Amino acid sequence: xxxxxxxxxxxxxxxxxxxxxxxxxxxxxxxxxxxxxxxxxxxxxxxxxxxxxxxxxxxxxxxxxxxxxxxxxxxxxxxxxxxxxxxxxxxxxxxxxxxxxxxxxxxxxxxxxxxxxxxxxxxxxxxxxxxxxxxxxxxxxxxxxxxxxxxxxxxxxxxxxxxxxxxxxxxxxxxxxxxxxxxxxxxxxxxxxxxxxxxxxxxxxxxxxxxxxxxxxxxxxxxxxxxxxxxxxxxxxxxxxxxxxxxxxxxxxxxxxxxxxxxxxxxxxxxxxxxxxxxxxxxxxxxxxxxxxxxxxxxxxxxxxxxxxxxxxxxxxxxxxxxxxxxxxxxxxxxxxxxxxxxxxxxxxxxxxxxxxxxxxxxxxxxxxxxxxxxxxxxxxxxxxx
Numbered sequence: 001x002x003x004x005x006x007x008x009x010x011x012x013x014x015x016x017x018x019x020x021x022x023x024x025x026x027x028x029x030x031x032x033x034x035x036x037x038x039x040x041x042x043x044x045x046x047x048x049x050x051x052x053x054x055x056x057x058x059x060x061x062x063x064x065x066x067x068x069x070x071x072x073x074x075x076x077x078x079x080x081x082x083x084x085x086x087x088x089x090x091x092x093x094x095x096x097x098x099x100x101x102x103x104x105x106x107x108x109x110x111x112x113x114x115x116x117x118x119x120x121x122x123x124x125x126x127x128x129x130x131x132x133x134x135x136x137x138x139x140x141x142x143x144x145x146x147x148x149x150x151x152x153x154x155x156x157x158x159x160x161x162x163x164x165x166x167x168x169x170x171x172x173x174x175x176x177x178x179x180x181x182x183x184x185x186x187x188x189x190x191x192x193x194x195x196x197x198x199x200x201x202x203x204x205x206x207x208x209x210x211x212x213x214x215x216x217x218x219x220x221x222x223x224x225x226x227x228x229x230x231x232x233x234x235x236x237x238x239x240x241x242x243x244x245x246x247x248x249x250x251x252x253x254x255x256x257x258x259x260x261x262x263x264x265x266x267x268x269x270x271x272x273x274x275x276x277x278x279x280x281x282x283x284x285x286x287x288x289x290x291x292x293x294x295x296x297x298x299x300x301x302x303x304x305x306x307x308x309x310x311x312x313x314x315x316x317x318x319x320x321x322x323x324x325x326x327x328x329x330x331x332x333x334x335x336x337x338x339x340x341x342x343x344x345x346x347x348x349x350x351x352x353x354x355x356x357x358x359x360x361x362x363x364x365x366x367x368x369x370x371x372x373x374x375x376x377x378x379x380x381x382x383x384x385x386x
Contacts, residue, residue, distance in 0.1 A: 068096025177313020
């Protein structure tokens with residue numbers, strides 16, 4: 001007897017990520033060059049891997065404190081202070097999570113009640129909306145496609161209601177690579193200050209920035225901000241699943257309850273590797289970022305030569321590119337055709353909400369050779385399309 005009719009209606013409503021849907025459709029095409037992946041193409045640094053191996057050999061394989069090893073939380077708080085000028089108490093204001101995704105999940109489940117509204121930019125990474133809905137909230141998209149993909153106090157103010165509970169600021173941005181300036185962050189902080197509204201600042205790409213240092217809105221509005229970070233992007237540790245959550249103790253004392261019943265604690269082995277990353281490897285991202293910047297500069301030049309319009313990203317490792325006006329297909333149809341006829345895969349903009357329609361996301365977290373080949377194929381495809 002099939003029991004699908006008994007499944008939680010909220011779960012029925014959500015769908016598999018549009019990124020994953022598209023990847024599954026084109027993954028079997030022979031000879032494909034993929035510019036879709038949002039994962040660093042670097043190996044985890046050797047000294048971090050050695051720390052993980054050592055943790056196994058020394059039998060550090062039992063449960064840890066629910067919030068994570070205290071030395072790791074101390075290292076994480078010191079890292080945030082040195083890098084971004086943010087001060088947190090490791091004993092009460094930091095939680096080690098199973099990746100940034102779990103940190104976002106437990107945050108939303110802690111702060112949202114049925115019918116609460118969450119303002120988030122559109123286009124945006126597709127992982128937020130399902131978690132908002134599963135927590136009983138309603139996502140409210142703020143169209144930033146005509147604002148150079150930048151959330152601003154003016155844009156946010158247009159969407160504030162008496163049901164607004166949270167604003168998500170995911171910067172540097174996936175899919176656009178855009179960061180916010182100190183002035184923009186300060187203005188948002190002043191708009192929200194004193195209101196019964198949380199800021200969820202997803203800063204997982206904070207170490208991958210070009211020409212400036214990352215700034216966090218927590219610098220201006222710590223008491224209302226929950227900062228999400230982690231090691232997946234900065235230290236190429238996606239599979240280790242280590243996220244970091246920072247917030248005032250009055251907030252974390254409730255988030256830790258959801259975290260405890262959700263996963264107990266993050267992997268003990270990964271935590272020991274993370275300690276190495278945040279101490280001896282605290283600047284590991286610098287060399288990777290230099291390479292990403294070279295790829296960004298090359299790709300921006302090539303895209304410009306193809307007359308493709310895009311914002312030159314100052315963070316992360318993505319371009320969000322406008323599909324030429326002479327192509328009348330939807331972004332999904334365009335991406336499928338490019339994959340089949342051009343043998344290069346990009347992600348359709350519609351995967352990042354309806355406000356991404358008319359664009360595609362291209363990742364440069366791949367080798368320079370693959371990037372060159374992919375852009376060569378894209379250029380040939382567009383020439384033939386005309």
